Amino acid sequence: MLEIKNLHASINGKEILKGVDLTINDGEIHALMGTNGAGKSTLCKVIVGDPAYEVTDGTIRFNGQDLLSMKTEERANAGIFMSFQHPIEIPGVSMANFLKAAVNAKRQAMGLEPMKASAFLSMMREKRKIVAMDSKLINRSVNEGFSGGERKRNEIFQMAMLEPSFCILDETDSGLDVDALRIVAEGFNKLRKPDTSAIVITHYQRLLDYITPNQVHVLLDGRIVKTGDASLARVIEEKGFDWIKDEI
Amino acid sequence: MSEQQYIDFYTQCRNLIMSKSCGVMNDVREKAFKRFKTVGFPSRKSERYKYTDVDKAFQTDFGILFTPLGITPSAYIFSLKDAPADVRPYYNRLADQHDGITLLNTMLAHECLLIYVPADTKVEKPLTVDNWIKGEVPSMMNRRILVVMEKGADATIIVNDHATDKQEFLTTQVIEVYCHDNAHLDLYEIEETTPLTKRFSNVYIHQQPYASVRHSVITLHNGLTRNLCDVILNGEFSETTLNGCAIGSGKQHIDNNTLIRHNAAHCTSNELYKYVVDDQAVGAFAGKILVEKGAQQTSSQETNNNLCASPSARMYSQPMLEIYADDVKCSHGSTTGVLDETALFYMRQRGIAEEEARMLLKNAFLGQVIDQIDYEPLRSKIFVKVEKRFLGEMEKCKTCNLCK
Numbered sequence: 001m002l003e004i005k006n007l008h009a010s011i012n013g014k015e016i017l018k019g020v021d022l023t024i025n026d027g028e029i030h031a032l033m034g035t036n037g038a039g040k041s042t043l044c045k046v047i048v049g050d051p052a053y054e055v056t057d058g059t060i061r062f063n064g065q066d067l068l069s070m071k072t073e074e075r076a077n078a079g080i081f082m083s084f085q086h087p088i089e090i091p092g093v094s095m096a097n098f099l100k101a102a103v104n105a106k107r108q109a110m111g112l113e114p115m116k117a118s119a120f121l122s123m124m125r126e127k128r129k130i131v132a133m134d135s136k137l138i139n140r141s142v143n144e145g146f147s148g149g150e151r152k153r154n155e156i157f158q159m160a161m162l163e164p165s166f167c168i169l170d171e172t173d174s175g176l177d178v179d180a181l182r183i184v185a186e187g188f189n190k191l192r193k194p195d196t197s198a199i200v201i202t203h204y205q206r207l208l209d210y211i212t213p214n215q216v217h218v219l220l221d222g223r224i225v226k227t228g229d230a231s232l233a234r235v236i237e238e239k240g241f242d243w244i245k246d247e248i
Numbered sequence: 249m250s251e252q253q254y255i256d257f258y259t260q261c262r263n264l265i266m267s268k269s270c271g272v273m274n275d276v277r278e279k280a281f282k283r284f285k286t287v288g289f290p291s292r293k294s295e296r297y298k299y300t301d302v303d304k305a306f307q308t309d310f311g312i313l314f315t316p317l318g319i320t321p322s323a324y325i326f327s328l329k330d331a332p333a334d335v336r337p338y339y340n341r342l343a344d345q346h347d348g349i350t351l352l353n354t355m356l357a358h359e360c361l362l363i364y365v366p367a368d369t370k371v372e373k374p375l376t377v378d379n380w381i382k383g384e385v386p387s388m389m390n391r392r393i394l395v396v397m398e399k400g401a402d403a404t405i406i407v408n409d410h411a412t413d414k415q416e417f418l419t420t421q422v423i424e425v426y427c428h429d430n431a432h433l434d435l436y437e438i439e440e441t442t443p444l445t446k447r448f449s450n451v452y453i454h455q456q457p458y459a460s461v462r463h464s465v466i467t468l469h470n471g472l473t474r475n476l477c478d479v480i481l482n483g484e485f486s487e488t489t490l491n492g493c494a495i496g497s498g499k500q501h502i503d504n505n506t507l508i509r510h511n512a513a514h515c516t517s518n519e520l521y522k523y524v525v526d527d528q529a530v531g532a533f534a535g536k537i538l539v540e541k542g543a544q545q546t547s548s549q550e551t552n553n554n555l556c557a558s559p560s561a562r563m564y565s566q567p568m569l570e571i572y573a574d575d576v577k578c579s580h581g582s583t584t585g586v587l588d589e590t591a592l593f594y595m596r597q598r599g600i601a602e603e604e605a606r607m608l609l610k611n612a613f614l615g616q617v618i619d620q621i622d623y624e625p626l627r628s629k630i631f632v633k634v635e636k637r638f639l640g641e642m643e644k645c646k647t648c649n650l651c652k
Contacts, residue, residue: 048597075600090591092612101608102598
């Protein structure tokens with residue numbers, strides 16, 4: 001599904017990614033761990049096409065397409081979704097209008113007619129239940145006045161609406177209490193189809209208790225320095241990253 | 249200087265204008281002419297005309313239109329000619345006798361539309377005034393409206409400004425509003441004209457105790473627009489809301505200038521003006537709140553927020569407070585910025601095309617001021633028009649019935 005080769009990327013002239021290689025097959029979940037500032041979020045933002053980052057070398061192919069030549073919205077409509085680490089407020093843009101624009105953009109990309117208002121509303125109602133989102137929140141502007149936890153829940157709700165084939169969860173567990181974490185993680189599992197792939201960034205094992213990764217990668221100083229199975233995350237939880245730094 | 253052609257015109261045509269007009273308007277005409285000869289058009293050196301070049305706007309050799317008023321029979325709308333004797337003296341009492349535009353209007357206007365709402369009368373449906381200007385040659389129109397709200401009267405007035413044809417037009421407009429005790433008025437002005445249209449509008453509002461007025465001026469499409477609004481709060485516990493919503497693109501120019509004078513204690517005024525300027529458009533907002541010595545317990549808030557959607561668009565913002573009382577609550581603020589890039593990225597990550605994301609954000613930005621339109625059918629209509637405007641579907645005002 002996703003194939004990253006020798007990826008170098010920088011922001012404001014500072015190189016953050018220094019040659020990342022990563023292949024994710026259909027249906028696989030890859031956890032990305034690493035110290036703060038190692039480049040985890042940068043890697044995700046480069047995949048989705050944040051214009052703030054400049055790719056200086058390397059390639060990313062998504063289902064055979066050259067991802068780096070595609071616009072941010074084209075990548076999204078091709079099936080890539082990112083749950084943001086810090087979802088922002090958009091005052092004045094209602095959740096309904098925002099999601100309608102997003103859902104219809106995707107439908108248009110797929111050559112489908114825009115969704116009828118009634119069908120759209122019942123879809124919102126149905127998907128909202130998956131993440132137990134309060135209907136009051138749906139009537140507000142995007143993330144306006146949402147708590148940290150509500151924003152994360154809203155990210156997964158949007159994922160439910162857009163049904164992506166490739167998801168990036170950037171520290172979706174941070175700021176969530178244990179109950180909310182369970183709801184969000186179970187929501188993700190419910191939404192996941194057998195061929196849905198994902199990158200999960202986390203600092204903690206607790207999210208991976210719900211979402212079991214096929215592989216765990218450790219990103220340090222802009223490179224993937226170690227790859228293992230799910231047990232690697234538990235070792236890191238216990239021992240931290242220093243032993244890996246010592247290894248390299 | 250361009251005033252000379254209007255002086256010449258008046259000198260030659262004063263008898264013609266007077267023959268088309270009525271006594272109460274003719275009575276003040278000569279005086280206005282004399283003053284205009286001395287004062288002339290305001291220059292950019294005068295504080296309130298810093299942002300608009302009046303002289304240049306009036307340079308064209310305009311044919312002056314004397315279009316008669318077309319009034320659908322109504323219990324509240326008249327020509328001043330037909331007004332009862334006791335209403336006529338309101339004419340030209342509020343209008344600033346030092347402002348060149350107002351003087352020119354007083355000198356050239358041949359008709360005056362009167363909206364008169366008797367005491368304790370609530371007008372259920374909004375009263376609508378449609379101005380439209382058409383012509384084969386560059387034309388000028390001088391409009392005059394007088395609104396008298398008696399004690400406890402309540403009405404909504406919508407003034408629509410249209411222009412058709414690819415011709416250069418200029419309109420001057422003077423609206424005088426008297427609101428007696430406890431009266432309430434919602435006054436909306438909506439402009440949908442063409443890039444070749446110039447508009448100079450001066451609105452004067454006078455409020456007595458407990459009177460409340462909301463004035464909203466919405467510039468959807470225009471050429472060069474200069475709106476002035478002066479409010480005098482002359483009675484205790486009166487309230488004023490001034491709202492403005494302006495969209496500029498191309499080389500459009502939108503200048504709003506307001507003055508709220510708190511003469512009495514316990515009055516409230518709120519101002520919110522929002523602009524979105526794109527391309528090489530120029531926006532200007534200058535608003536002054538003046539709190540006179542005796543106006544204790546005044547509460548006033550003035551806000552101007554602007555969005556520059558392109559690096560070549562320009563915005564001038566000048567909120568001002570002048571306070572001579574010592575027990576008041578007044579604040580003013582102004583922001584001018586660009587579209588939030590992080591919000592744009594967030595929306596694009598959800599698949600929304602960049603252009604649409606920009607449109608949604610611009611809409612949302614103006615939504616705060618459109619939300620304040622009390623009359624629901626108008627509010628929905630403006631929301632739709634603003635959206636169309638941002639989608640570029642409103643090159644001229646072909647959305648209205650008059651211009652179809």
